[in-house]
Amino acid sequence: MALPVRTALTRPPLRRPRECLVSGTASGVATHLGWSPTGVRIVFVLLTLFSGAGVLLYAWLWAFTPWEEAVPQNGPDAAGTPSRRVPVAWILFGLSGAGLAQVGAFAIVLGTRGEAYSTGSAWWAALLSTTALAVGAGMWATFIDEDDTARGPRHALVVRLAATGVLALLLVLQLAGLQQGGIVAFAGALVLIAGIMLVHSSVLVERWRELAGERVRRIREEQRSEMAAHLHDSVLQTLALIQNRAGASSEVARLARAQERELRAWLYDGDAPADSDLSTDLRDYAAALEIDYPVRIGVVSAGVSTERASGEVAAAAREAMLNAARHAGGEVSVYIEGTTDTVDVYVRDRGPGFDLDVVPDDRLGVRESILGRMRRAGGSATVRAGAGGVGTEVHLRFGGGS
Numbered sequence: 001m002a003l004p005v006r007t008a009l010t011r012p013p014l015r016r017p018r019e020c021l022v023s024g025t026a027s028g029v030a031t032h033l034g035w036s037p038t039g040v041r042i043v044f045v046l047l048t049l050f051s052g053a054g055v056l057l058y059a060w061l062w063a064f065t066p067w068e069e070a071v072p073q074n075g076p077d078a079a080g081t082p083s084r085r086v087p088v089a090w091i092l093f094g095l096s097g098a099g100l101a102q103v104g105a106f107a108i109v110l111g112t113r114g115e116a117y118s119t120g121s122a123w124w125a126a127l128l129s130t131t132a133l134a135v136g137a138g139m140w141a142t143f144i145d146e147d148d149t150a151r152g153p154r155h156a157l158v159v160r161l162a163a164t165g166v167l168a169l170l171l172v173l174q175l176a177g178l179q180q181g182g183i184v185a186f187a188g189a190l191v192l193i194a195g196i197m198l199v200h201s202s203v204l205v206e207r208w209r210e211l212a213g214e215r216v217r218r219i220r221e222e223q224r225s226e227m228a229a230h231l232h233d234s235v236l237q238t239l240a241l242i243q244n245r246a247g248a249s250s251e252v253a254r255l256a257r258a259q260e261r262e263l264r265a266w267l268y269d270g271d272a273p274a275d276s277d278l279s280t281d282l283r284d285y286a287a288a289l290e291i292d293y294p295v296r297i298g299v300v301s302a303g304v305s306t307e308r309a310s311g312e313v314a315a316a317a318r319e320a321m322l323n324a325a326r327h328a329g330g331e332v333s334v335y336i337e338g339t340t341d342t343v344d345v346y347v348r349d350r351g352p353g354f355d356l357d358v359v360p361d362d363r364l365g366v367r368e369s370i371l372g373r374m375r376r377a378g379g380s381a382t383v384r385a386g387a388g389g390v391g392t393e394v395h396l397r398f399g400g401g402s
Contacts (some may be wrong), residue, residue: 015068018082040256092137099130138199253336278307293325301336312377319369324349342399350391
């Protein structure tokens with residue numbers, strides 16, 4: 001008789017859902033065990049009756065249970081940040097407001113009797129509980145609600161200011177009984193001042209992080225400057241000497257120039273990525289052409305242009321540079337002059353030159369990739385002989401009624 005095969009019971013991993021009431025702990029445990037969230041919450045409450053075991057277990061699970069994996073739906077950050085439906089910060093603030101009313105009534109009653117209200121055990125119990133609730137509201141809003149997609153930094157700021165108001169009123173009441181309470185009342189005032197500092201501790205921590213980050217960036221820039229100076233005096237000069245000795249059209253010179261470009265970009269561009277504008281794109285393209293062809297391309301930019309690397313001007317300029325590298329070689333210069341309305345690109349070489357009218361009709365590189373592209377984009381392009389009849393100059397113009 002064959003025994004029945006028992007399949008292993010598979011449970012979902014213990015994860016907290018990102019859409020939750022407070023922390024998602026009860027819902028995560030319920031999903032993992034196959035229970036209902038309400039039943040898990042009842043178990044936590046019952047365990048609390050045994051010397052607070054339920055509170056300790058809940059806090060332990062909250063601290064060590066990870067969030068479930070984010071699944072973006074309406075954007076990369078749509079499901080990345082947890083969202084809580086219960087306004088815990090405002091609940092704590094409401095309880096602190098009720099405690100403040102109780103403390104104020106207590107102070108008025110005992111003050112009219114001429115008693116030192118700021119030294120009794122009942123006063124201290126009310127003072128500490130109200131302070132803890134106000135500080136808890138501010139800390140919750142700062143460290144939890146500030147990253148919540150349903151609330152945000154403005155909500156955290158409002159809660160911090162409201163909690164500060166409660167603590168400030170408590171401080172006024174405490175200072176009013178300072179003369180009668182003596183050192184005990186003074187200790188209570190220090191507790192309230194410490195509470196106000198805790199509420200705003202996140203701002204201090206953020207400023208400290210900014211200062212530390214600025215210090216790290218400054219040290220990094222100093223190290224980069226020292227390294228740049230050393231490399232400029234050694235490696236970069238060696239690469240420049242190789243280019244001068246080998247000649248602009250040799251393969252050794254092309255490789256040395258490409259390495260020089262990469263090294264200079266690494267040294268002087270910093271940590272921020274270069275913006276994909278027209279001049280940056282053409283410099284990168286020139287570096288690539290110098291590796292594949294016996295050519296040396298210098299790119300100079302003047303003025304400010306809003307033209308991007310994805311535009312038609314960049315595509316036409318790249319085609320002109322490719323033609324110059326392929327058919328002329330040697331020295332090629334690219335000059336970019338931009339304003340807020342127009343951009344002009346000049347590509348000049350010192351090759352044998354050519355007459356566009358005698359180019360066969362089936363050769364569409366210049367006619368379509370440069371002239372036709374600029375015409376369709378609303379710009380203009382001209383191809384003519386260079387200065388003194390040497391080489392070729394391609395002029396691209398876009399904007400300004402071209």
